[in-house]
Amino acid sequence: MKTPDRADSAPPRTPGPPGRLRRFRLQWIGIAGSLLDIARRQLIKLVALAFAGLSIAHAQSGGYAFVGIADWDRDRHQDIIARDASGVLWLYPGMSVRGYSQAQRVQIGNGWNGYAFAGIADWDRDGHQDIVAKDVNGALWLYPGASKRGYSPGERVEIGNGWAGYTFVGVTDWDRDGHQDIIARDTSGVLWLYPGMSTRSYSSAQRVEIGNGWAGYVFAGLTDWDRDGHQDIIARDTSGVLWLYPGMSVRGYSPADRVQIGNGWSTYVFSRLIGDWDRDGNKDILAKDASGTLWLYPGASTRGYSQAQRVQIGNGW
Numbered sequence: 001m002k003t004p005d006r007a008d009s010a011p012p013r014t015p016g017p018p019g020r021l022r023r024f025r026l027q028w029i030g031i032a033g034s035l036l037d038i039a040r041r042q043l044i045k046l047v048a049l050a051f052a053g054l055s056i057a058h059a060q061s062g063g064y065a066f067v068g069i070a071d072w073d074r075d076r077h078q079d080i081i082a083r084d085a086s087g088v089l090w091l092y093p094g095m096s097v098r099g100y101s102q103a104q105r106v107q108i109g110n111g112w113n114g115y116a117f118a119g120i121a122d123w124d125r126d127g128h129q130d131i132v133a134k135d136v137n138g139a140l141w142l143y144p145g146a147s148k149r150g151y152s153p154g155e156r157v158e159i160g161n162g163w164a165g166y167t168f169v170g171v172t173d174w175d176r177d178g179h180q181d182i183i184a185r186d187t188s189g190v191l192w193l194y195p196g197m198s199t200r201s202y203s204s205a206q207r208v209e210i211g212n213g214w215a216g217y218v219f220a221g222l223t224d225w226d227r228d229g230h231q232d233i234i235a236r237d238t239s240g241v242l243w244l245y246p247g248m249s250v251r252g253y254s255p256a257d258r259v260q261i262g263n264g265w266s267t268y269v270f271s272r273l274i275g276d277w278d279r280d281g282n283k284d285i286l287a288k289d290a291s292g293t294l295w296l297y298p299g300a301s302t303r304g305y306s307q308a309q310r311v312q313i314g315n316g317w
């Protein structure tokens with residue numbers, strides 16, 4: 001990753017009294033100034049609305065929580081799934097481009113307030129991507145997908161409990177046994193692998209410790225970033241440095257050393273937004289900045305910084 005440009009917000013513009021009105025009496029300056037100010041604000045609002053209307057890939061009002069990236073509708077393009085502030089789940093179909101997608105967003109769920117997402121994966125191995133999430137009581141649920149742009153007819157299934165204190169890293173086949181697994185961090189900073197068994201029920205496989213000292217990290221997600229066939233962890237430390245933790249497909253600690261792949265990521269949100277978004281064969285990172293702009297950081301499958309420039313692919317997130 002190159003150092004992302006800082007998402008500095010534009011300096012606030014304070015409209016001063018218009019020069020042409022200076023010859024009028026003081027109170028008229030005040031009134032005219034206020035009217036111009038109102039007109040200006042309305043104009044800004046209109047321009048903003050028009051811009052929002054043109055941008056199809058934008059989210060509506062900001063404050064979105066990401067579920068993750070996956071080819072949810074199975075059209076070979078990676079898609080974004082996110083929850084809005086009212087608990088509605090939206091599918092933003094991607095088009096494998098380095099820019100805004102022209103596809104309309106589609107509602108695929110509601111009532112998702114309070115859930116924390118583990119990620120999107122074909123958990124039960126039926127060929128459809130599923131959502132794994134925990135509720136406020138710490139129960140873990142599988143929401144079977146149906147590869148469609150709409151509500152899935154599959155009933156949710158409880159696949160775990162006692163997850164209240166855990167922070168999800170993501171879902172992937174970490175140990176490469178053909179079954180999707182969950183990686184999560186407990187409150188003491190220990191990282192655990194929960195091996196899945198591709199069933200719509202509790203997995204009987206024992207959890208395994210695969211790391212420690214992870215308190216304070218923010219996880220970007222799991223993917224085979226360096227394309228060596230092993231799933232890796234990407235996470236940001238408290239100073240905004242982005243690290244690659246190369247996995248080795250084992251149920252235990254990975255002997256590979258971590259590698260710095262970026263810096264300046266402090267203010268970005270990128271939960272589970274890793275995938276080959278532009279379909280050039282390299283995994284990419286999607287992240288939103290503090291102003292709600294969504295950026296694509298094209299990866300280069302290297303254990304180091306990518307030289308590719310970031311591209312804006314959305315706004316209003």
Ligand SMILES: [Ca+2]
Binds near residue numbers: 073074077
């Ligand atoms: Ca898709």
Ligand SMILES: [Ca+2]
Binds near residue numbers: 173178
């Ligand atoms: Ca597995």
Ligand SMILES: [Ca+2]
Binds near residue numbers: 224229231246247
């Ligand atoms: Ca790898």
Ligand SMILES: [Ca+2]
Binds near residue numbers: 276283298
């Ligand atoms: Ca890519």
